[in-house]
Amino acid sequence: MNDATHTAGYSLGGTIHLAPRGFEEQLEHEVRRELEDSDPEAARRVWTHGRLVFAPGPYRPMAWAQNSWLDPWRIPFDSINEGARALKAIQRNWCLTSIAEHRRAALIAGALPPVKGRPIRFGESPPASPLGGWTLWDRNTIIAAPRTTSPFPEGEVRFVEDKAGPPNRAYLKLWDVFTRFGISPGPGEHCLDLGASPGGWTWVLAELGCRVTAVDRSPLASPLMDNPLVEFRSGSAFGVDPRHVAEEYGHVDWLVWDVACYPKRLLTWVQRWLEHGPACAMVCTVKFQGETDAESAAAFKAIPGSRLVHLTHNKHELTWIRRAGGVPFP
Ligand SMILES: C[S@@+](CC[C@H](N)C(=O)[O-])C[C@H]1O[C@@H](n2cnc3c(N)ncnc32)[C@H](O)[C@@H]1O
Incomplete structure (x- = not known):
């Protein structure tokens, strides 16, 4: 002033x-x-x-x-x-x-x-x-x-939208994360997309030239199923065991998670991943069902080196982001 x-x-x-x-x-x-x-x-x-x-x-x-x-x-x-x-x-x-x-x-x-x-x-x-x-x-x-x-x-982070490529508008959340924090995976990096269907996030990652393993109970939209950078695996996200991820999926650079589940359940899963999984970058949607679970939100926010934000295209949900190795955000 x-x-x-x-x-x-x-x-x-x-x-x-x-x-x-x-x-x-x-x-x-x-x-x-x-x-x-x-x-x-x-x-x-x-x-x-x-x-x-x-x-x-x-x-x-x-x-x-x-x-x-x-x-x-x-x-x-x-x-x-x-x-x-x-x-x-x-x-x-x-x-x-x-x-x-x-x-x-x-x-x-x-x-x-x-x-x-x-x-x-x-x-x-x-x-x-x-x-x-x-x-x-x-x-x-x-x-x-x-x-x-x-x-x-x-x-509010507003984009010129792509009406032709992605199968839904969820891709805007990942664009928002990458723009807001100035980080994103590069060509050849391996991303594990849990709860990936119909594939908005997978589409973003493949467009960046990443290799994507997409896990969901439902298949991806058809063009993504044929994309050579994308491997679809049918199954439960909770079945991905952080202790065995390297044997089952190879080296993981980015883990992204968009599964609807109670925040407490996701928190337990994330804590397990942080303890036993690879030190990859992580982006997880914390979805609230009914009441906002403020206690779980506070626990996510308190994880060292991470950020919890409400993205422009988040609804009743927050997005938790952690850089590889927990390197703090500037
Ligand atoms: C909000 S959608 C994901 C949207 C996706 N990120 C996109 O960009 O298109 C949530 C997905 O989680 C999947 N899902 C729910 N529970 C799951 C589970 N236990 N394991 C794997 N996928 C699950 C649903 O089938 C659904 O496709």
Whole structure:
């Protein structure tokens, strides 16, 4: 923040997390739960404003946040021009999350440089310029943070979709992981895709030139069954024993998992894999059935060197990611 802003407003001393639509409760619960464990006084100062949840204190990643506003400020203003000027004085690029005073917020947004937010092609780098987040708290108060954790508007990773190649839209989740974290398997690497049918993820991996062993009870969509890079094995994902995986499947570079099962069952399976299996990169969808199992989610999040996120195309589910060998994410 520059001097003009320092004199015009004040720091809230925390982070504002933005919930995906429909998952506001999950985000608030996660924020409160984490703070109650580490800083009960801060937990009492949590507030929500629509989809925004304020967490006092240092930044802590939240799985249910699609974007996080770092060090937000409260900026009082009188006119629309004054509001737009205050934001422009801080930096160029701002993305509005409209919660209150929608018309006034839209008029201020109209006076700011437009945020493009066009869908990207898979493989293209994410936008490089920082993107701030802002909202109107009330008629005369802007809440704004010049830095957020995502370069995408409101943290939503949108792609130019491929309507011809993949058999379903699940491929967008894997594209999101690879784009967001800047990691992906390379040509010739061996990927084990558990719960692979009809094959959206297998398609992504084969398109990257990987060899894919796809395990499911149901076959893949027909073009994938004939793809020379893909070997389909009919069977249960739970039958893949991490202790014997090398003999049965050879060296595995990436393990991806998209099987619908209770999070506790997946957690046990993952812990077993981490103890006995190869130290490959892992991407697993943690699917909730009915109630969100916050306890299992917290246990996934606590696995060292891993990340738990709600991807743009995740529904009532989170995605757990671990790099090969548990190398921490930057
Ligand atoms: C959400 S779909 C996977 C979608 C897939 N990732 C894609 O991109 O097309 C879940 C799959 O898990 C499979 N499945 C469920 N239980 C399984 C099990 N115990 N072992 C293997 N596959 C299982 C289902 O047959 C289903 O095809």
